[in-house]
Amino acid sequence: MKLKAVIPLAAFAALAAGAVAAQPASLICSALAQELAQKPAHGEIRLLSEALFEAAALDCADIAAGLLDEGASVHARNAGGASALSIAASKGSRNVTGVLLEAGADIHHRDLTGATPLLRAARDGRRRVAAILLEAGADPNAADDKGITPLIAAAFGGHRRLVETLIAAGSEIDAVDGTGKVALSYAAGRGFVDIAELLISAGADPDGIWGHQLTPLMWAAGHANDAPPSDGIATAKLLLEAGADLSRQDDRGRDALMIAAARGHAEMVAFLLEQGADPARRDGQGKTAADLAATEAIRSRLGG
Missing domain, CATH: 1.25.40.20 (Ankyrin repeat-containing domain)
Incomplete structure (x- = not known):
């Protein structure tokens, strides 16, 4: 019997066929959709979570939404304790960040180092995602297990505009x-x-x-x-x-x-x-x- 695909191919036919505008990001998401459509249903819950992590990293919002509809959980964690929102934040995936927040992702989630999505965004200089998280209620002073706050991370990285954003949000x-x-x-x-x-x-x-x-x-x-x-x-x-x-x-x-x-x-x-x-x-x-x-x-x- 043919195994069920993690993402029904028909659900993302336009993406997989490359029917979207030929922009680099769209091509990446099209390739991801095609890859996911070939994966079997063995360990489906785990595969759904892994696929959601991939979509978060690549900012493939349509795929992320589809995975959530299929049953992927916004509370799933990878080996490092990171949620899909944590991954989206560190990669600067603005579109997926919005999808995950709307789906109820925990904005205060901490990975195994104690880092919140906002801190992960700050470490990588993702100012626009940081602004989205702050607007959604992220704590600008939440530190990780080493006491590093988003402002400290942004200052260390030399991210001036992000420092401005964090100061305006009330960082200590x-x-x-x-x-x-x-x-x-x-x-x-x-x-x-x-x-x-x-x-x-x-x-x-x-x-x-x-x-x-x-x-x-x-x-x-x-x-x-x-x-x-x-x-x-x-x-x-x-x-x-x-x-x-x-x-x-x-x-x-x-x-x-x-x-x-x-x-x-x-x-x-x-x-x-x-x-x-x-x-x-x-x-x-x-x-x-x-x-x-x-x-x-x-x-x-x-x-x-």
Whole structure:
């Protein structure tokens, strides 16, 4: 006896035959419809869920709607604990997100890492899906198991417009994650001056003392190696103009100058010296910035 297909081929004949406009997304959905139509009914519930996950990832709204009509559940989870809505959010699938929400998908669902659909959207910079989720009632401050909020994720990723959206939705500006960092720490550490400016304008503390007594200025001074030196300096300048204290020291006794020297950021060292950083200051082990310098050129600049 012929086995029943997961999706009746007739239900998506237009898609499978490629009768829709020949746009890349439509072609992808047409191919998916054809693939699903060939799958047998063995383990039908499981296959329906897997198919819904595929449709969510590819933003094939008609297929997702058809699967839901066939009995697919919006509450099904994959091996990582993600629902179809979680997948749609992380992939930026706006059309399927709307279909799933209308079908009763849990907007507050958490995967095995504790991430909600909104956080997954924020991690991947999916601003438009994030806006849909926020409009539907998603909590802008729901953090995962590591304390990462959507705003922190967006700041880390450099997604400026998404940061704006989350701030407007009421995100807690100085929420601290499990490593003791706030959104401004991440923005400063990655040289995202425009995001740092947004956060400060929204009330972020430019001189806040967070995990390991590190301030945003210290994060800017030791910025990531893939951040252009000019961006790191622009961020440090912004923080100083906003009231950051150049003389603060972390729990090792190191200030921004020492951190920049140890990281090998010669341009940052020069900038901080121009701003009045003290090269004679010593850390908890009695070392100066010159002692910590990563290169001989920086050491010489510091008088070591």
